[in-house]
Amino acid sequence: MFKLIATPSLQNRASRLPIINRFARRDGEAVFDIMMGFINSQVLMALVRLNIIEHLSKQSADLTELADLCDVPQDRMKILCRAGVALGLLKICKSRVRLSRKGAVFAAVPGLAQLVDHHEILYRDLTQAKDFFRGSTDPALAGFWPYVFTQGNDLDAAEAARYSQLMTDTQSLVAHDTLDGLNIGSAKSWLDVGGGSGAFIGHVAQKFPHLDCAVFDIVPKLSPDESFERHVGSFKTESLPAAYDVISVIRVLYDHNDTTVQNLLGKIYTALPKDGQFIVSEPMLGHPSPTPAGDVYFAIYTLAMQTGKTRSSSEIIEIMKDIGFSDIKFKPGNRPFVTSTITARKK
Numbered sequence: 001m002f003k004l005i006a007t008p009s010l011q012n013r014a015s016r017l018p019i020i021n022r023f024a025r026r027d028g029e030a031v032f033d034i035m036m037g038f039i040n041s042q043v044l045m046a047l048v049r050l051n052i053i054e055h056l057s058k059q060s061a062d063l064t065e066l067a068d069l070c071d072v073p074q075d076r077m078k079i080l081c082r083a084g085v086a087l088g089l090l091k092i093c094k095s096r097v098r099l100s101r102k103g104a105v106f107a108a109v110p111g112l113a114q115l116v117d118h119h120e121i122l123y124r125d126l127t128q129a130k131d132f133f134r135g136s137t138d139p140a141l142a143g144f145w146p147y148v149f150t151q152g153n154d155l156d157a158a159e160a161a162r163y164s165q166l167m168t169d170t171q172s173l174v175a176h177d178t179l180d181g182l183n184i185g186s187a188k189s190w191l192d193v194g195g196g197s198g199a200f201i202g203h204v205a206q207k208f209p210h211l212d213c214a215v216f217d218i219v220p221k222l223s224p225d226e227s228f229e230r231h232v233g234s235f236k237t238e239s240l241p242a243a244y245d246v247i248s249v250i251r252v253l254y255d256h257n258d259t260t261v262q263n264l265l266g267k268i269y270t271a272l273p274k275d276g277q278f279i280v281s282e283p284m285l286g287h288p289s290p291t292p293a294g295d296v297y298f299a300i301y302t303l304a305m306q307t308g309k310t311r312s313s314s315e316i317i318e319i320m321k322d323i324g325f326s327d328i329k330f331k332p333g334n335r336p337f338v339t340s341t342i343t344a345r346k347k
Contacts (some may be wrong), residue, residue, distance in 0.1 A: 013242045041123070042079035043083045048116045053073040053082075053089070053099065058106035060098035065248060069347025079149050118144070131302075140302040174250060175203035180283040180334070182343075187277065188212060193235055193268065204248075208274065216240055235264050240271040247272055248260045248279040251339070254298065255308040265323045272346040278325060280342040283333075285312040293337035320344050 029148040047053050050070040055061060061069070081097050084090035099107060106112060116167065126132055126141040136272070172297040180199075184190075192201045193213035205213045205227065221230050230242050240247070245267050253261050268278055273315040285294040298310040313330045320328055325344035333340040 008138055028331060038123070040087060041119070043080065043087060044089070045047045045120065046080055046111045046167060047084055047089065048079075051106050052084075053103060053113065053199075056090070056099045057104070060096050063092075063095045063097060063193060066097060068239055082343050099240045114169045122301060122304055126300070139304040139306060141301070142306045151181060153291075171199035171203070171250075173335070174281065175200050177333050177335060178248075178250065178279070178337050178341055179203060179207050182333075182341075183278075184208065184211075184246055185250045190246040190248065191216055191231075191241060191242045191271075192242060192243035192248050193217075193264070194249055198226060198228055198230070200248070211246075212243065214241070235267060236260060240267050242271045243273060244271070244276070245273065246277045246279065248281065251282045253280060253308075254282050254310045255304050255305065257307060258319075259311070262319055264324070265319055269323050269325065269346055276346045278344045278346070280316060283310065283337065284316070284340050285310050287312040287314050291336065299335070311339065318333070 025172070050072065055066070055069065063078055063081060063143065064074060066072075066081070067074040070077065072080070078141070081090055081092060084103070085092055085100075088100055089106065091098050091100045104211060118157065118273060121144055123140050125137065125141050128137055131137045178181045187208075190204055190208070190211050191214045192198075192204070193216045194218050195201050196214050196215050201213045201215050212229070213227075214231060216231040216235065218232065218234050220232055247265070249268070253264075256264070265278075272278065283294055283298045285291070285299060290296075294312075296309060302308045302310050311331075317328050317330065320342070328342065328344040331341040331343070
């Protein structure tokens with residue numbers, strides 16, 4: 001069947017049939033979209049690194065003005081901006097350029113431009129795609145996230161600040177989708193494990209101001225006016241502070257292998273009081289069918305990190321059950337490319 005569909009003669013005939021040609025064209029365009037995906041990403045990278053999106057978020061600009069501002073020849077700036085229009089990020093009226101609705105959304109998302117800029121590392125790692133998937137390359141992305149290779153003792157302040165800042169910049173959407181509709185009952189305290197600079201726990205404190213909030217992480221205190229308690233340590237080698245009614249791990253599990261995750265969840269179970277609540281929030285693989293966000297982007301990103309892997313909700317739930325958690329509930333994210341959530345309790 002597949003050989004028949006792939007024959008050039010059938011493809012040519014299909015392109016002339018009134019109904020079938022729509023499907024043939026759609027499939028062909030979809031394949032072409034995949035092929036030009038890297039070029040699309042580099043157009044976006046250029047719009048970010050030349051500060052075009054940031055500039056247009058304040059005011060529209062003439063093509064000539066943008067060319068001068070970015071030190072780009074006018075003919076090349078025209079090509080770049082037209083590419084931005086084709087991607088739905090920009091609009092051009094005569095020679096005036098402004099953000100589209102999609103471009104305005106991009107500009108408004110905290111940390112998104114920084115995340116795009118950071119992706120140059122991943123793009124370089126994927127340049128030798130054949131060798132990358134064979135596991136015969138040395139991805140640079142792992143060097144950007146040094147904490148996954150350490151026990152915490154040899155991580156200096158500059159490295160800690162580097163990865164914490166990127167996580168902080170992109171935390172707002174994750175916090176919103178994690179906390180949306182969350183019921184914490186009569187809980188009086190919350191510990192965020194692997195909470196970095198405390199960006200997520202800050203959102204928790206805003207939504208639940210009656211809670212005593214704390215962070216457990218290898219990151220030392222970054223600000224003298226932190227409004228939450230900080231426990232400095234590595235969950236790989238140390239026990240977790242006890243007596244917190246809620247414990248969360250936000251974008252943590254997919255950084256680590258199964259053994260580390262099982263040990264961490266065991267420590268969380270031990271630290272929780274009876275009926276304490278456990279919350280996992282991170283992007284996950286599609287289940288039962290693969291998804292572009294989970295199985296293309298995040299699965300390959302974590303593969304490049306070398307230490308972790310993106311898991312499906314069912315894989316995480318199975319680990320939870322093995323540890324002893326009950327009342328386990330999976331909440332698909334409103335934006336699965338941002339996060340999805342699993343909650344559980346210690347009975």
